[in-house]
Amino acid sequence: MTQNAAVSGYGRVRWRRFAVIIMPALAVAIVLVVLTAQSVLAVSFAISGIPFTVTASQLNGQGFEQFGVLDHSITKDLPGNTNQIVLAASAIRSAQLSHLCLSVAIGFATLKITAGDSSDVTGSDLVIDADRLSGGSATFTKMAIGQDASTVTQVPGVRGPAGDFALDSQTVAITDLRTHAYATTAGTFTLPGLNLRFGSPC
Amino acid sequence: MTSHDARDTEPGNPDASDEYDTIEELGPIRQALLAWQRWRRTRPFWGGLLIILGGAEMLISEQAPLPIIIHVGIQGLAGYLVPIVLVLCGVLLWLTPLQQTFYSVLAVLLALGSWITSNLGGFFIGLMLGVVGGALAFAWQRGDDPEPSPPDALMRPGKAPSEGLNLILGDDATGGDERAADDTPPRADSGEAGGSGRAGTVIMAVSAVPVMLAVLSQGASPSPSLTPSPSALPSGTPSPSAAPSLSPTPSTSPSPTGMPTGSVSPGPPRQHGPRPPAAAAGAVSSITAMSAVLTGLSFDGVAQVRTTDGFVSMLMFTMSSMTLTDGALQGGEPDGRSVGTASSLLGLTGNVLLYTTKLTGVVQGVAVTYTPESPPVKISSDTTVTDLVIDQPYASADTLQVSAFQQTVART
Numbered sequence: 001m002t003q004n005a006a007v008s009g010y011g012r013v014r015w016r017r018f019a020v021i022i023m024p025a026l027a028v029a030i031v032l033v034v035l036t037a038q039s040v041l042a043v044s045f046a047i048s049g050i051p052f053t054v055t056a057s058q059l060n061g062q063g064f065e066q067f068g069v070l071d072h073s074i075t076k077d078l079p080g081n082t083n084q085i086v087l088a089a090s091a092i093r094s095a096q097l098s099h100l101c102l103s104v105a106i107g108f109a110t111l112k113i114t115a116g117d118s119s120d121v122t123g124s125d126l127v128i129d130a131d132r133l134s135g136g137s138a139t140f141t142k143m144a145i146g147q148d149a150s151t152v153t154q155v156p157g158v159r160g161p162a163g164d165f166a167l168d169s170q171t172v173a174i175t176d177l178r179t180h181a182y183a184t185t186a187g188t189f190t191l192p193g194l195n196l197r198f199g200s201p202c
Numbered sequence: 203m204t205s206h207d208a209r210d211t212e213p214g215n216p217d218a219s220d221e222y223d224t225i226e227e228l229g230p231i232r233q234a235l236l237a238w239q240r241w242r243r244t245r246p247f248w249g250g251l252l253i254i255l256g257g258a259e260m261l262i263s264e265q266a267p268l269p270i271i272i273h274v275g276i277q278g279l280a281g282y283l284v285p286i287v288l289v290l291c292g293v294l295l296w297l298t299p300l301q302q303t304f305y306s307v308l309a310v311l312l313a314l315g316s317w318i319t320s321n322l323g324g325f326f327i328g329l330m331l332g333v334v335g336g337a338l339a340f341a342w343q344r345g346d347d348p349e350p351s352p353p354d355a356l357m358r359p360g361k362a363p364s365e366g367l368n369l370i371l372g373d374d375a376t377g378g379d380e381r382a383a384d385d386t387p388p389r390a391d392s393g394e395a396g397g398s399g400r401a402g403t404v405i406m407a408v409s410a411v412p413v414m415l416a417v418l419s420q421g422a423s424p425s426p427s428l429t430p431s432p433s434a435l436p437s438g439t440p441s442p443s444a445a446p447s448l449s450p451t452p453s454t455s456p457s458p459t460g461m462p463t464g465s466v467s468p469g470p471p472r473q474h475g476p477r478p479p480a481a482a483a484g485a486v487s488s489i490t491a492m493s494a495v496l497t498g499l500s501f502d503g504v505a506q507v508r509t510t511d512g513f514v515s516m517l518m519f520t521m522s523s524m525t526l527t528d529g530a531l532q533g534g535e536p537d538g539r540s541v542g543t544a545s546s547l548l549g550l551t552g553n554v555l556l557y558t559t560k561l562t563g564v565v566q567g568v569a570v571t572y573t574p575e576s577p578p579v580k581i582s583s584d585t586t587v588t589d590l591v592i593d594q595p596y597a598s599a600d601t602l603q604v605s606a607f608q609q610t611v612a613r614t
Contacts, residue, residue, distance in 0.1 A: 018341035146596035165533030
């Protein structure tokens with residue numbers, strides 16, 4: 001008896017219905033990509049635990065903080081087969097980046113996002129936890145070195161542990177920025193000239 | 203219903219019924235397999251699976267440990283909420299296939315929304331999985347029309363709620379018509395009409411998405427920038443939290459520790475802005491340099507600097523500039539964490555204020571060590587120091603310029 005019910009209960013995909021919803025959905029997806037590439041839409045990034053590289057030819061920021069953090073990963077796949085890693089958390093309240101490139105390894109492929117070739121990428125409340133950060137030159141104004149990480153105020157809501165060593169400055173300008181990071185949080189970006197593809201790392 | 207006969211002739215699953223005729227003679231593995239197949243085919247399995255995979259891919263692309271999510275706050279939470287609800291949609295499509303229309307449309311909308319909230323929809327991969335899965339689940343047609351061939355199926359008690367729901371969703375009716383349309387030409391019209399009618403609503407619903415999203419992003423993007431802007435203006439000078447700490451700090455310093463050495467100019471620090479004295483208590487932080495050129499240098503006494511470990515006696519220097527060649531900043535913590543910045547040239551200029559617990563170096567061939575217990579007696583205003591080590595520094599300046607710098611982290 002159940003057998004018969006089972007047979008009658010079998011369903012299948014109606015491809016016309018599929019087309020009816022997939023077409024507008026794809027159209028919307030394209031619109032989203034275009035709007036993002038025209039920096040009408042701001043998008044958010046949150047990455048953690050996966051190493052990724054960010055480069056930019058020029059970074060100008062207002063409100064900068066940096067302090068060391070101990071990040072944890074769910075898996076023990078961080079360098080040294082541990083689930084803990086020391087990272088430098090850099091936070092910028094508002095940033096303009098030119099020639100931004102972000103690459104992240106997904107499985108065997110490397111996904112690469114580039115933007116800001118013609119006009120600057122803007123980001124707000126960026127926090128990036130990096131193990132390597134380098135640049136051609138950097139200029140900080142109203143700089144404090146050795147500020148207690150729990151008393152920094154340049155980026156609202158972002159503070160380090162009490163007693164920790166922190167850098168803090170009102171503005172930051174870095175050329176040829178290159179950073180290898182494990183986490184970024186709460187970053188809101190506009191990505192003019194967005195280009196998303198598989199390719200070689202930045 | 204007339205579609206009854208259409209159903210009978212439909213070559214939908216003839217093989218399946220054959221299999222079930224012989225089910226009793228099959229082994230347990232085969233039976234389990236058939237049961238699984240039955241489960242799979244009575245719900246939008248592939249659609250749900252793709253939706254779950256899409257949501258999971260987004261979460262993997264974010265892969266956040268809990269402390270970070272909490273640290274992010276509500277804005278970042280959306281980045282995790284969207285894929286989580288997406289996964290939930292996929293699971294619910296499996297568990298309650300009757301609600302397929304709602305969950306599948308919701309899944310498509312969430313997948314599209316993830317572009318903004320969740321790493322460009324898990325770098326587009328999760329977004330596509332979610333959209334295709336949602337569309338598949340939406341397009342999936344339940345086969346349990348009220349006209350199945352076996353007579354007892356007509357009396358199935360479980361039938362009632364589904365029909366009631368179908369009335370609301372207007373789903374099965376059109377589906378049945380469409381199905382019939384495959385065989386009977388006259389029915390094609392109604393099937394077509396039903397389909398296009400739904401297409402219209404779907405298109406409306408879906409095209410509303412960018413508008414919604416635009417509104418969302420408009421609402422979302424100013425919110426972070428709104429909060430910073432008021433604090434942006436004053437934050438340059440003092441930080442409200444740091445300000446009160448200043449007053450007790452330097453004032454106490456000159457009197458009690460009041461340097462026996464005459465050359466010390468006590469008095470409070472210059473009008474440098476009510477900056478510091480919330481220095482880091484980290485025991486191993488330092489500024490080092492192969493050589494350093496200090497200009498306009500003066501030693502301003504020993505100050506009690508506030509740290510989280512209480513007040514610490516520190517030497518206080520002011521200068522107009524400090525240029526370090528092959529310099530390094532080391533911010534170390536007692537637990538072994540450290541963040542180091544190395545640079546070929548590191549220059550602090552303009553109102554440079556330096557607090558330190560210990561300064562060692564070589565001045566004109568003479569090794570010197572200054573501590574609050576043995577502060578500098580005489581110090582020339584322009585000094586070149588080699589092998590400079592400044593322990594537990596707190597330094598502030600109008601400008602810090604760093605060239606060819608490299609930051610690394612370490613754990614000892």
